[in-house]
Amino acid sequence: MNDYLIEFQGLLIALSLGLLIGLERGWSERGGDEGSRVAGIRTFGLISLLGALWQLQGGNAPAWLVAGPFVAFALVLTASTYLEIKQKGDYSITTAVAALITFVLGALAMSPHVKLAAATAVIVTILLGLKPVLHGALRKLEPVELAAILQLLLISCVMLPVLPDRAVDPWGAFNPYEVWWMVVAISAISFAGYFAIKLAGPSRGILLTGLFAGLVSSTAATLSMSRMARTQPAWQRLLAAGVIIASTTMFPRILLIVGLLQPALIKPLLWPLLLMSACGYATAWGLTRKTPEVQVSGRVELKNPFEFGMALRFGGLLAAIMVLTRLLKDTYGHIGVFLMAGISALSDVDAITLSLARLSPSHYSVDLASLAIVFAALVNTLVKGGLTIAIAGGAMARIVAATFIAMIALGLAVAWADGAISQPLIAL
Known part of the structure; x- marks a missing residue:
């Protein structure tokens, strides 16, 4: 039965x-x-x-x-x-x-x-x-985007599994498998942001574009919107909100990256980055509330987020930063790590974030790596503020500069107040 x-x-x-x-x-x-x-x-x-x-x-x-x-x-x-x-x-x-x-x-x-x-x-x-x-979706897919999808599959499903999963340099800092895995991860994040922008379309406006652009490249979004502000002065407040949103999205992206690679870094990074994010998003929301609605016909110009040559260059840059960071740490101590973080952040924070997350805590303490990542984020924020002032000027520059100064001050205050990451700074 x-x-x-x-x-x-x-x-x-x-x-x-x-x-x-x-x-x-x-x-x-x-x-x-x-x-x-x-x-x-x-x-x-x-x-x-x-x-x-x-x-x-x-x-x-x-x-x-x-x-x-x-x-x-x-x-x-x-x-x-x-x-x-x-x-x-x-x-x-x-x-x-x-x-x-x-x-x-x-x-x-x-x-x-x-x-x-x-x-x-x-x-x-x-x-x-x-x-x-x-x-x-197929009808909307452009040839260059199809090629990018296939190339992303190539580096993730074909190349990644055959790489050696061990350190191959004398300093034990360069693991080809781990470096390429990080290239795949950051490419996938950028790829998702690119198609989010494409699906949203310019009719969604600058704010949504700025949010998704922060997943691809907040620096590229800052440059594009600053140039737009010179030809569309009436949009300056709205464009300022777009730049602030794009730049603020960098902080959750950092938390996502370190969460994937080194969850131990989330705890010391959480409050500084979370409060800076809250400050940026709140300011952008306030700007949109006080700005009359306008029809936005422009769009942020972003290149296809994945090219095979770009992946190779990023992988090489990441490997070099990992090795140089280790050497500078051995030679100059904590100052060397911050020096490398500052130089890398002049263009982007992803490479130094991935490097420090990969090497912590075996080579650097969680406290030191956390503070260096916060420092890189603050330097990159200063760079984007400078670009806005130099290119856009006017009300947009004043709003962005004031917001970024407030965010940086808040981040430094929280980082200093947190005993877990203030000790490395005192040690300098």
Whole structure:
């Protein structure tokens, strides 16, 4: 009796999985006449039941005998699909492939892999239902973006696994696998930000663009918006808010990076970066509240976030910074680490953040690495403030400069008050 209940339960699960996939197929083809399609909701349920019964009766039969019903079903399905193509001129075989998958899922439902069958059925249904979204995205995808996606897959799925996961330099600072993993991570973050900007579009305005631009390059966003302010003086307050948002987003991005590589750094970094973020976002929100709504026709010009040459250069820069930081630490102590952090932050904070997160706490204490990362973030913020003053001027420069000074003062005060990271500064 117990065996019967278990088998009956498996058949019900198989039927449910088939009906789920059939529901999507029937809904997507609901405009057709009855009987004009190869399979609908009832047929998919029966197909899954057929696979379940096939699995139930297969037992320990020879492989060729077990494969017979599947081959027979595939032949019947092929003939039906051929007749439909001939009648309608529609060369899509999506429904036929989904039917074959449903047959296999029905069989899996009668095996110990029933949870895998259920999860796969849900994924297949979602994928089938995403046809309009996926096809729309493909139409919008530019050749350079497709090439970038393939290159990102190349460095993550092909190159990363073959790199040696050990230090190869005399100082024990350069691990090719870890360096390239960090290149992949930062490229993926930038890639996500790039497509967020693309999907949002210029009609969403400067503020949303500034938020996503902070995931790609807040320095590039600052340059672009500062240039825009020279030609659109009426937008200066709004553009100032955009620069502040883009620059402030750098702080959560730092927390994300160190959280992936060295969670121990989150605790000492959390309050300085969190409060600076709160200050920046609150100021930007206040600016938008007091600024009349304007129609923004400009957009932040950002290059494709991934190029193979860029990845190689970033990987080389990251490896050099890791080795130089270690050497400067050995030669000049704490001052050498801060010197390297300051120089790196003149253009970007990602490389020094990744380097310090990778080398802490084996080579640097968590306190020292945390303070150096905060120092790099503050230097980079000063650089972006200087760019705004030099390029934009006017009200935008005054607003951005005042906000950045407040953020830097707040960050330094919190960093000093936190005993865990104030000790390295006193030691200098």
